[in-house]
Amino acid sequence: MKALLFVFMLTISSHTLLAQNEKCLAFSNSIINNAKGKILRQAVDINDVYFVKAEIPSTYELETVKTVCDTTAKTTKVSFNWRLNYDKNYEKEFIISGKKLLITIYFNDKFLYFEFPKN
Numbered sequence: 001m002k003a004l005l006f007v008f009m010l011t012i013s014s015h016t017l018l019a020q021n022e023k024c025l026a027f028s029n030s031i032i033n034n035a036k037g038k039i040l041r042q043a044v045d046i047n048d049v050y051f052v053k054a055e056i057p058s059t060y061e062l063e064t065v066k067t068v069c070d071t072t073a074k075t076t077k078v079s080f081n082w083r084l085n086y087d088k089n090y091e092k093e094f095i096i097s098g099k100k101l102l103i104t105i106y107f108n109d110k111f112l113y114f115e116f117p118k119n
Contacts, residue, residue, distance in 0.1 A: 023097045028114040035068045048118040062107050
């Protein structure tokens with residue numbers, strides 16, 4: 001009976017984590033679609049961080065890309081506003097269903113990078 005209860009609880013928690021990942025992925029895809037971008041790569045790194053790399057149109061200005069991200073995320077919590085990271089690229093962190101989703105704009109290379117924990 002304890003084993004059955006354990007399996008049941010594990011299934012529920014796995015489903016919840018999967019649903020949170022799906023929300024982060026759906027949010028990322030919404031931004032990519034709104035920016036008329038194209039997904040270049042999706043994977044999980046060695047630290048169990050899920051990431052999506054997407055190309056953005058070369059005609060976009062930096063402020064346009066920021067606006068697309070902010071407009072898509074208008075009902076989402078924000079951990080911090082746009083800031084320069086150590087590589088001098090702009091990044092912003094959103095909270096989607098309790099998970100942190102970091103968006104980095106690599107403007108010179110014309111791509112967006114989304115990352116969030118796998119679990």
